[in-house]
Amino acid sequence: MAFDPDASKEAGRRPVLEVRDLVVRRGGREVLSIPSFGVGAQETVAVVGPNGAGKSTLLLALALLVGPQEGSVLLKGQKVTPRLALHLRRRIGLVLAAPMLLDTTVRRNVASGLRFRGIRGRQADVRVDEWLDRLGVLALRNRSARELSSGEAQRVSLARAFVLEPEVLLLDEPFASVDAAARSQLIDDTGRLLRESPRATVLVTHDLDEAGRLGTRMAVIIDGKLRQDDVPEMVFSEPCDEDVAAFVGVQTRIPGRITSIDDGLAVVEVGEGRIEAISTFGIGQQVMCCLRPEDVTLRLSGQVSQPTPTTSARNRLSGVITRIVGKGPFVRVSVDCGAKVVADVTKASASEMGLREGDLVEATFKATAVHLIGLKP
Numbered sequence: 001m002a003f004d005p006d007a008s009k010e011a012g013r014r015p016v017l018e019v020r021d022l023v024v025r026r027g028g029r030e031v032l033s034i035p036s037f038g039v040g041a042q043e044t045v046a047v048v049g050p051n052g053a054g055k056s057t058l059l060l061a062l063a064l065l066v067g068p069q070e071g072s073v074l075l076k077g078q079k080v081t082p083r084l085a086l087h088l089r090r091r092i093g094l095v096l097a098a099p100m101l102l103d104t105t106v107r108r109n110v111a112s113g114l115r116f117r118g119i120r121g122r123q124a125d126v127r128v129d130e131w132l133d134r135l136g137v138l139a140l141r142n143r144s145a146r147e148l149s150s151g152e153a154q155r156v157s158l159a160r161a162f163v164l165e166p167e168v169l170l171l172d173e174p175f176a177s178v179d180a181a182a183r184s185q186l187i188d189d190t191g192r193l194l195r196e197s198p199r200a201t202v203l204v205t206h207d208l209d210e211a212g213r214l215g216t217r218m219a220v221i222i223d224g225k226l227r228q229d230d231v232p233e234m235v236f237s238e239p240c241d242e243d244v245a246a247f248v249g250v251q252t253r254i255p256g257r258i259t260s261i262d263d264g265l266a267v268v269e270v271g272e273g274r275i276e277a278i279s280t281f282g283i284g285q286q287v288m289c290c291l292r293p294e295d296v297t298l299r300l301s302g303q304v305s306q307p308t309p310t311t312s313a314r315n316r317l318s319g320v321i322t323r324i325v326g327k328g329p330f331v332r333v334s335v336d337c338g339a340k341v342v343a344d345v346t347k348a349s350a351s352e353m354g355l356r357e358g359d360l361v362e363a364t365f366k367a368t369a370v371h372l373i374g375l376k377p
Contacts, residue, residue: 010223011199013327014040015038015039015040015074015076016038016039016041016075016076016167016168016200017038017039017062017072017073017074017075017092017151017168017200017202018036018037018038018039018074019034019036019037019058019061019062019068019071019072019073019074020035020036020071020072020074021035021036021070021071021072021095022035022037022061022068022070022071022073023068023069023070023071024054024057024061024066024069025069025090026060030224031054031057031224032054032057032058032061032207032221032224033224033225034058034067034071034221034225034226035226037219037226037229038074038199039200039202040200040215040306041167041198041200042198042199042200042293043198043201043216043217044198044202044203044214044215044216044217045196045198045201045203045213045215045216045217045218045219046200046203046205046210046211046212046214046215046217046218046219047059047091047202047203047204047205047210047219047221047230048205048206048207048218048219048220048221048247049206049220049221049222049247050206050219050222050247051206053221053222053223053224054221054224055204055205055206055269056172056204058221058325059170059172059183059202059204060079060172061073061094062092062168062170062202063089063094063170064085064089065089067221073088074212075088075091077107079126082087090117091166091167091168092166092168092169092170093161093162093164093166093168093169093170094160094161094170094172095154095157095161095170095171095174096157096173096174097172097173097174097176098176098177099145099153099154099156099157099177100157100266101145101148101153101156101157102145103144103145103146104144104145105141105142105143105144105145106132106137106140106141106142106143106144106145106148107128107129107132107141107142109122109145109156109160110131110132110156110159110160110163111125111163112160113160113161113163113164114127114128114163114164116310117164126206126314127163128141128159128163129141130163131159131163132156132159133161134159134193135155135156135158135159135162135189135193136155136189137152137155137159138157140152140156149179149182150177150178150179150182151178151179151181151182151183151185151186152175153177154175154177154178154186155186155189157174158174158190158193161263162193166199167199167200168199168200168202168323169199169200169202170201170202171202171203171204171370172202173204173206174190174203175187175205175207175210184339187213187214188213190214191213191214192351193216201352203215208248208249211232212232212236215232216231217229217231217232218231218232218235220235220244220247222243222244223243224363227240227243227244228240228241228244232242235248236248236249237292237371239290240373240375241373242288242373245288245290245371245373249290249293250290250291250292250371251292251293251294251340251342252289252290252291252292252293252296252339252340252341252342253288253289253290253339254270254275254288254291254339254340255270255286255288255289255339255375256268256269256271256275256286256287256288256289257269257284257285257286257287257288258279258281258282258283258284258285258287259274259283260283261282261283261313263368264278264279265277265279266278266279266281266372268289268372269286270289270338270339271338271339272338273317273337273338275289275317275370276314276315276370277289277367277368277370277372278367278368278370278372279370279372281372281374284370285374286371286375286376286377287372287373287374287375287377288373288375289370289371289372290370290372290373291342291365291369291370291371292369293332293342293343293344294344295365295366296342296343296344296364296365297313297343297364297365298333298335298353298355298361298362298363298364298371299353299361299362299364300353300354300355300359300360300361301318301359301361301362302360312365313364313365313366314366315364315365315366315367315370316362316363316364317335317337317338317341317362317363318337318360318361318362318363319335319336319337319338319341319356319360319361319363320335320336320359320360320361321333321334321335321355321356321358321359321361322334322335322336322340322357323357324350324356326347326354327344327353329343329346329347329371330344330345330346330347331345331346331350331355332344333345333349333350333355333361335361335363337363341363343363
């Protein structure tokens, strides 16, 4: 039978581990309500959201460490009962933010889970050394866990999970305790391991950079609800509501009303101005115009040439710079155009233009850069 790559991909997306109609309450208050969520055999789902949103609660429910008041956990479509709980836990690898290593050597730490599963001797030694090597800490195998740096300790913690060859890998803020100098490399190495030996993986993080680098899917939880679940590119470019837009870094959010549509191109009235955007909404629909800061270009008003019908930047809003804040190689510039418009400008460009708070500028952006979110009347 010929190999069908599409069938293989579909099998990789079928849930290995999932929850249905999950409700978790604490102190009589509902902290998590998820109708449906699952992870496929070859997926890495990055669960993101603000602090206290319920991300870790979902992960602990998947690990059967938090008992839901309603709903069920399923492994390959079979409901996990108390009788099957131990069987499921043996198929899960769990890594927490704090490494929580045993007070013994690196090698014995990584071998500890294998011993619980009855794997010892030469077989265990080979597997332990393989994963220590793949995570770059084989040279530390005889060192005491107490002598490790934060990055080294988390590499050992990851090796302890991977060595079990788990069917499901659950990672709860695994890079949070790692110092900045070692963090980026550890994220890259973890991503490489997940690509080399893909498995059902759930990564909980509040860091959108981590989520984008590691996740094949991104699930956004806000106020205990699953708001959006899609590939990272879609979550970043087309957030489903204003809360998600704000969380993923959409700095410009301007309310308005669609007044006309021509071949899918809508005109949105925003205060005294107008914005053109690609739209599937109808005339009269109240919308939120969303723009990422990297999609906005600024020019000083004295340098602005007259717009022409052929320019690709169909939208031009005039305003006053109200704030300039450094952001790595960029400066983030807030402009009052009747509503706040935010742009990221390279430090070199900002210096060349001599941008200052109080300057009159024009913000330009393409119609295709605007994402419209429908608002309720």
